[in-house]
Amino acid sequence: MTSHDLRANNLTLGYADTDIVKGLDVQIPDGRITVIVGANACGKSTLLRGLARLLSPRGGEVILDGKSVQDMRSIDVAKVLGLLPQSPVAPDGISVGDLVGRGRYPHQGWFRRWSDEDDRAVAAALAATGTTDLEDRNIAELSGGQRQRVWVAMALAQDTDLLLLDEPTTFLDINHQVELLDLLTDLNRESGKTIVIVLHDLNLACRYADHIIAMKKGAILAEGAPKDVINAAVVTEVFGLACEVVPDPVSDTPMIVPRGRHHASPTVIETLA
Amino acid sequence: MAATLDVPVVRSGRKQRRRRATVVTTVLAVVAVCLFILTMMVGSYYVSPIDVVTSVLHLRDDPTTDFIVRDLRLPTAAAALAVGIALGISGIVFQKLLGNPLASPDFVGVSSGASLFAVSAIVIFNGSSTAISGSALVGALLSALLIYLLAWRDGISGYRFILIGIAVSEFMLSIVGYVISRAELYEAREAMTWLVGTVGQAGAGELRTLLVALVVIIPIALVLERPLRTLELGDDTAKALGSRVELNRLALIALSIILIGFATAVAGPIMFVALIAGPISQRLTGPSGGIMAAGMVGAIIVLGADLVAQQVLPTALPTGVVTGIVGAPYLIWLLATVNREGRGG
Numbered sequence: 001m002t003s004h005d006l007r008a009n010n011l012t013l014g015y016a017d018t019d020i021v022k023g024l025d026v027q028i029p030d031g032r033i034t035v036i037v038g039a040n041a042c043g044k045s046t047l048l049r050g051l052a053r054l055l056s057p058r059g060g061e062v063i064l065d066g067k068s069v070q071d072m073r074s075i076d077v078a079k080v081l082g083l084l085p086q087s088p089v090a091p092d093g094i095s096v097g098d099l100v101g102r103g104r105y106p107h108q109g110w111f112r113r114w115s116d117e118d119d120r121a122v123a124a125a126l127a128a129t130g131t132t133d134l135e136d137r138n139i140a141e142l143s144g145g146q147r148q149r150v151w152v153a154m155a156l157a158q159d160t161d162l163l164l165l166d167e168p169t170t171f172l173d174i175n176h177q178v179e180l181l182d183l184l185t186d187l188n189r190e191s192g193k194t195i196v197i198v199l200h201d202l203n204l205a206c207r208y209a210d211h212i213i214a215m216k217k218g219a220i221l222a223e224g225a226p227k228d229v230i231n232a233a234v235v236t237e238v239f240g241l242a243c244e245v246v247p248d249p250v251s252d253t254p255m256i257v258p259r260g261r262h263h264a265s266p267t268v269i270e271t272l273a
Numbered sequence: 274m275a276a277t278l279d280v281p282v283v284r285s286g287r288k289q290r291r292r293r294a295t296v297v298t299t300v301l302a303v304v305a306v307c308l309f310i311l312t313m314m315v316g317s318y319y320v321s322p323i324d325v326v327t328s329v330l331h332l333r334d335d336p337t338t339d340f341i342v343r344d345l346r347l348p349t350a351a352a353a354l355a356v357g358i359a360l361g362i363s364g365i366v367f368q369k370l371l372g373n374p375l376a377s378p379d380f381v382g383v384s385s386g387a388s389l390f391a392v393s394a395i396v397i398f399n400g401s402s403t404a405i406s407g408s409a410l411v412g413a414l415l416s417a418l419l420i421y422l423l424a425w426r427d428g429i430s431g432y433r434f435i436l437i438g439i440a441v442s443e444f445m446l447s448i449v450g451y452v453i454s455r456a457e458l459y460e461a462r463e464a465m466t467w468l469v470g471t472v473g474q475a476g477a478g479e480l481r482t483l484l485v486a487l488v489v490i491i492p493i494a495l496v497l498e499r500p501l502r503t504l505e506l507g508d509d510t511a512k513a514l515g516s517r518v519e520l521n522r523l524a525l526i527a528l529s530i531i532l533i534g535f536a537t538a539v540a541g542p543i544m545f546v547a548l549i550a551g552p553i554s555q556r557l558t559g560p561s562g563g564i565m566a567a568g569m570v571g572a573i574i575v576l577g578a579d580l581v582a583q584q585v586l587p588t589a590l591p592t593g594v595v596t597g598i599v600g601a602p603y604l605i606w607l608l609a610t611v612n613r614e615g616r617g618g
Contacts, residue, residue: 054512078515085509089372093560097286105503106515110496116280119287123280132279135286158514 001161001192003030004080005065006051012059013043013050019058020046021218028162033188034196035205038215039239044198045086045166047215051196052083052164078106082160086167088151090139096150097135100125103157125156129183145176152183162194163187169199177201181208202239206230206253214238230254290561297558301569305354308576312350313342315584352475352539353575353592355483357546359536361571362494364547365554365564366529369505370522371434374607377548378417378533381438384542385445386416387534391541392449392464396456405467406479406538413534416441421526470541470593472579483535490528491568497525498564543593545600546574552607574599 007027014020020043028034028051036044049055051062053069061068069077082103090099103125104118126132129149139147148168155163165184169177181204187193199205205212206226213223214230216238222229232245235256248255313325318341320328327333328342364377378384390412394400400408420441424434449468453461467474503516504525511518533547550571558566578595 049509052513054509073515074512074517075515078513083509083513085507085513087507088510089505089507091369091372091505091560092374093555095286095290095560097283098290098561099506101283101287102502102506103514105499108499114287119280119284120278122287123278123283126283127278132282135282136289154510155513 001031004161004194005030005063006081006162006194008047008051008060008062010060011047011050011057011062013046013055014058015046019218021050023060024219026213026220026223028194028196029211030194031188031192032194032210033185033208034194034211034213035209036196036198036213036215037200037202037205037238038221042215042238043218044215046218048083048164048166048196048198049085052081053077054083054085075106078158078160080160081162081164082155082158083164084151084155084166084168086170088154090147092140094139095135096126096131096137096139096142096153097122099139099150100131100153100157103154103159106158121159122157125153125159128156128187129153144171145173145179148172148176148180149183152180156187161192162196164196166198167200168197169201169204177204184208202230202235202256203248206255207248207251226253230256290559294558294562294566297554297562298566298569301554301557301566301573305357305569305572305576308573308580309350309354312353312576312580313346315580316341316346348475348477348480349473349579350576351484352480353472353579354572355480355487356472356475356536356540356543357550357572357575358487358491358568359483359532359571360543360546360575361550361554361568362491362564363529363532363536364549364571365551365567366494366501366525367547368551369501369564370525370529372505372507373432373435374552375548376435376438377551378529379542379544379547380442381435382420382440382442382445383413383417383438383530383533384537384544385442385449386419387413387537388468388542389445389449389452390415391467391537392452395464395467396452396460399460402474402476403478406476409538409541410534413537414530416445417526417530417534466591467541469591470537470543470596471582471591472540472543472575473583473592474541475539479535479539483539486531486535490532491565493524494528494564497521497528501525501564540575541591541593543575543578543596545596545604546571548607549600549603550574 008024011024012019012022036047038044050057053062056070061070064077064081100122104121126135129152131149131153134142134146139150169180172180184195185208188195209226212226212229214221214234221238222234230245232243235241235243242259244257245254246257310322310325314320314322320338320342324338325342328338329347367376367378368374387409390408391405394405394408420438424437453464456464500516500521503511503514504518504522508518551567554566554570555562574596575592579592582590582592582595
């Protein structure tokens with residue numbers, strides 16, 4: 001894995017007539033897992049799409065290894081930076097092998113079609129995601145968890161040093177969420193891949209992130225190691241949620257316990273106060 | 274995570290898919306060529322397949338056979354072949370691009386635009402056959418442009434394009450109805466005949482233009498097939514893979530419109546071929562199959578429909594009547610299943 005530098009300078013992004021992300025500066029730590037969290041519509045997916053040059057900046061720029069991504073050829077960006085969008089589309093009846101193979105697009109050209117290297121990359125992606133046995137299966141027949149792993153495999157086949165994932169756990173049950181995040185952690189630890197994930201679940205975010213970015217209204221409110229930056233005040237500020245933050249009994253990372261208006265036990269509240 | 278690499282599985286899976294697509298496409302091409310020859314054999318005077326082939330290839334001169342084959346039957350057969358290929362490719366490119374089996378250019382108003390202009394040329398301007406064909410081509414391009422502009426909102430989405438296309442189609446057809454209602458009886462008859470669509474009406478000049486267009490466009494289509502495979506995965510995924518989405522999509526839409534425009538100029542709006550060729554070919558080749566297979570299926574449908582229309586039925590009918598009879602039930606089935614599976618977009 002070569003080291004890379006992905007950052008945004010004074011980045012403004014938006015759709016139609018609204019700016020979603022406004023004048024944001026961020027640097028993605030190389031070789032680490034970064035998780036972006038925030039309330040709905042805070043601009044976390046927009047930021048991710050901006051970083052992967054799926055959206056053109058309205059102001060500022062995204063810099064990859066010293067060059068503005070807008071000035072780079074899209075195919076060159078795609079060799080270094082991959083992204084798994086929130087709702088990718090599987091063509092009707094497509095098989096797992098065919099779909100994952102399409103991740104090789106940026107490495108092929110008009111004259112260089114399919115090589116042994118492509119086969120190896122696809123095999124590696126299938127193996128890493130435990131989907132080798134599904135190679136000839138139709139995507140439509142798979143369970144939600146399997147399907148998501150196949151999409152991750154497609155992004156892995158692209159063989160990029162940076163991988164961005166937009167809410168990859170959204171349609172998965174808790175078991176498959178943990179499985180997928182473990183898989184991404186494996187990829188990070190074994191190959192040093194830089195991973196950026198947008199996540200909804202704060203507790204999982206705190207556990208799996210080396211670096212967490214909390215966003216509100218298109219700006220970064222706090223960033224750093226989860227242990228250093230996530231506390232009740234920050235969560236309340238970001239999500240507008242009254243809560244307690246306690247150590248996760250498994251990972252000792254911050255764990256958020258919402259207060260809510262009901263169910264609070266008087267004795268417990270007293271000890272907390 | 275100690276999974277072992279299984280390169281052979283990947284390689285054999287890929288080769289198997291490719292082999293199936295290649296074999297099926299080849300078989301379809303052979304069937305299309307056989308039908309092409311058959312079309313020139315049958316009629317009021319039977320010509321043997323060998324005589325057809327030798328006459329078409331100018332290998333032997335025999336004035337009687339040459340007159341029947343080259344002058345009488347070859348133009349219709351060539352038109353059916355070329356129109357079928359053009360419609361098949363045009364349809365599957367649209368369907369893949371918009372990720373929807375309903376998104377065929379004859380369904381979303383491109384053919385209706387061609388019809389409006391052609392009928393106007395017949396009724397209002399008393400145009401020659403070249404003028405009619407030219408108008409049809411212009412109509413196809415203009416209506417496609419109109420749909421594209423109306424459907425554009427930070428990009429093109431499948432559903433929006435289809436719904437606006439259907440609206441444009443209805444709009445065009447209602448004006449067609451008006452124009453015909455104002456026409457003289459003779460012109461109205463000519464317009465109605467054109468509207469049904471038949472490969473027999475092809476003029477030599479238009480046919481030559483279509484053949485040239487095919488020779489130019491098919492290689493481009495084959496080159497663009499690779500980016501098309503990324504566009505099928507949705508805009509975000511395609512962009513993430515480094516595909517230049519807007520450029521590729523515009524080129525593919527343009528290619529598809531030009532093909533259906535030329536095909537309509539030659540044979541009128543032969544319904545349903547563009548709609549059904551793609552799904553049939555995909556079923557045969559598997560989803561990894563390419564656009565040439567759809568072109569071949571299109572050719573087989575049009576050649577077959579023309580054979581049925583001219584030879585099997587007691588009275589000779591326009592090609593469009595036969596494709597309509599076959600295509601309409603398919604459309605009903607498609608609408609029913611697409612809705613049930615909830616994957617219309």
